[in-house]
Amino acid sequence: AQTVTQSQPEMSVQEAETVTLSCTYDTSENNYYLFWYKQPPSRQMILVIRQEAYKQQNATENRFSVNFQKAAKSFSLKISDSQLGDTAMYFCAFMKHASDDKIIFGKGTRLHILP
Amino acid sequence: DSGVTQTPKHLITATGQRVTLRCSPRSGDLSVYWYQQSLDQGLQFLIQYYNGEERAKGNILERFSAQQFPDLHSELNLSSLELGDSALYFCASSVGENEQFFGPGTRLTVL
Numbered sequence A: 001a002q003t004v005t006q007s008q009p010e011m012s013v014q015e016a017e018t019v020t021l022s023c024t025y026d027t028s029e030n031n032y033y034l035f036w037y038k039q040p041p042s043r044q045m046i047l048v049i050r051q052e053a054y055k056q057q058n059a060t061e062n063r064f065s066v067n068f069q070k071a072a073k074s075f076s077l078k079i080s081d082s083q084l085g086d087t088a089m090y091f092c093a094f095m096k097h098a099s100d101d102k103i104i105f106g107k108g109t110r111l112h113i114l115p
Numbered sequence B: 001d002s003g004v005t006q007t008p009k010h011l012i013t014a015t016g017q018r019v020t021l022r023c024s025p026r027s028g029d030l031s032v033y034w035y036q037q038s039l040d041q042g043l044q045f046l047i048q049y050y051n052g053e054e055r056a057k058g059n060i061l062e063r064f065s066a067q068q069f070p071d072l073h074s075e076l077n078l079s080s081l082e083l084g085d086s087a088l089y090f091c092a093s094s095v096g097e098n099e100q101f102f103g104p105g106t107r108l109t110v111l
Helices: none
Strands: A003-005 A010-014 A019-021 A024-026 A032-039 A046-052 A064-069 A074-079 A088-096 A109-114 B005-007 B010-013 B019-024 B031-038 B042-050 B053-057 B064-068 B074-078 B087-094 B106-110
Touching (some): A010 A019, A032 A064, A046 A064, B019 B087, B031 B074, B042 B064
Parallel strands (some): B010 B106
Antiparallel strands (some): A032 A046, B005 B019
16 A cells, blocks of 8 residues: 655745755555645645656756655655745645546645745 | 535534535546545545546545536535544546546534
8 A cells, every 4th residue: 555654744934945845655556646735724735746756857846846766755845935825734645657546645744934 | 726616615514414515527527536634634535436436435434425426526425424524525536637636625514
């Protein structure tokens, strides 16, 4: 069975700083997807970034980038030039590479961006 | 806006009661997933439907059931409610491209 672990329950950083959220996972699959979801106070689940395991290049989306280490089963999220609107709960998530499969979520990291 | 709608947004009910949560997927999406987000269990997969058929089950209690109708909307039925069923229930949909789009959720409070 797959598991996703986020070891940082809560983090705080100053606005404009760079912050890295950690995530490790366990799977015997070779092909899979990894995600970071953001859940702001509105509770909406928003996809931040997605990584396909067979792609070696790390995914980037504007100020968001990942450090994907397949052998180490590590998938960290870096937020550059952090903004107040980045304050949210962040979930690391895993999905097998198959059409239609459930997403397995980590417990989340609560990120506070301080003014 | 993900294109997935859920009703109602909030639901307050008493223990022992039964409620129905409704989800309308994005246009064209055949798969519907239900997830439960609670304080102690985090976000957990409950059940998946694909084009009207149950495809996968997760940690769904026997008191809970779901179905997907011919128009592809889905309903999650929760019965004999307990205090511990209080949670945020998400519906997500996909058309098989390995990305799920989440609705805004239904917050259930059991008193």
